[in-house]
Amino acid sequence: MSIITARDVTLSFGQTPALRGASLTVEAGEVLAVMGPSGSGKSTLLHCLAGILTPDDGEIHFDGRRLDTLDETARSALRRDTFGFVFQFGQLVPELTAEENVALPLLLHGVRRTAAVRAAREWFPRLGLDGLERRRSGELSGGQAQRVALARGLVARPRVLFADEPTGALDSLTGEHVMDLLVDSAREQGTTVIVVTHEPRVAAYAGREVVVRDGKVHSLAGEPVGS
Template identity: 60%
Template sequence: MTEPLLSGVDLHLSFGPTPALRGAALSIDAGEVVAVMGASGSGKSTLLHCLAGIRLPDSGSVRYRGTDLTALSDDERSSLRCAEFGFVFQFGQLVPELTVRENVALPLRLAGTKRREAEARADSWLDELGIAGVAGSRPGDISGGQGQRAALARALVAEPAVVFADEPTGALDSVGGEQVMGLLSRAARDTGAAVLLVTHEARVAAYADREVVLRDGSTELAEVAR
């Protein structure tokens, strides 16, 4: 059997005396959408942050393409995230001083892509997601749904191998949430990216190939295949 694209094994992490992860395990393959579900405070976002190399577990290993992320330096993990990973958060977290186009182009610019090329690729994704008309606007002047689509474009513009989506529909109404999830799952499958989705909503998890459930604040995982 081939090794998963990304996997976490026996992950433990505590915040002071409070355990957040206790032996968590998760794997995901290229082109797969996996939903991590559980109540608020169950450790969903903590697990995502460990798998993305944002936070190191106290023990256990996280492997990406065969490399143990816990053995890398902070700079090496930061470079890996910039080159290989995309992120979508609940409230978009667009930079308010930049235009929508500049926000979407930001990962490419940070990676050294020239402005003209980066913004051309950003415009292509904005057009793909149906919000080309707000490319020159600032985040404060667009709707929440448009902002979340812009955040999705930013996550996908660098053609990442893994997209981490933390409650990406939490700030949207049901219609907007369905639209964003449809776009995310379609775009990920078109590009072959793996999507790790954190949510507490069953209607959002329904877009995933598998569910991983964090129960009662523990990190005992139950996988549900669709």
């Protein structure tokens, strides 16, 4: 059963076309890798699927509902309650400690502070982050911050996790460990994962790979992906 469908999505930033008729169907529970050259439109596609950006044209459906025509209030509720994110850049709140950053989605769900922080802390040993719970993001290495962001993306057991190069700052061993955890958590929690990556080794963890080229989605074999 499909959970997300994009049909002929186009989006330009001023004169720069980022998506030129991108179509994609994502099955519920699958781990999908999105690959493709720098600047091809991967992040833009992810942001459209997640309701962060609104396409100029085309349609996006989530769980049988039209997503791209929802108003901002409805879309932000969906992002808060249903989706998890690991963004490509600058994602932790610098004023908060690592554990507070991870607890954030739970707090937004109305979980009490003590319970939210307790649940957040459980992720630290799993991600090799023992002892870093109270650090602020400026006191973490790039790879540590990335793992904190991953924990934050998963902590609220989202239906869909959108992860934009979640292993970009990690060495290959840590990257593999993180992908193991991502795939295991997805299976355990029934989370659908859409992961953008440049690394074939990371993509190998996914059940399926697609390639974005010039703002369109292709299968690994090079065929355009229909919806």
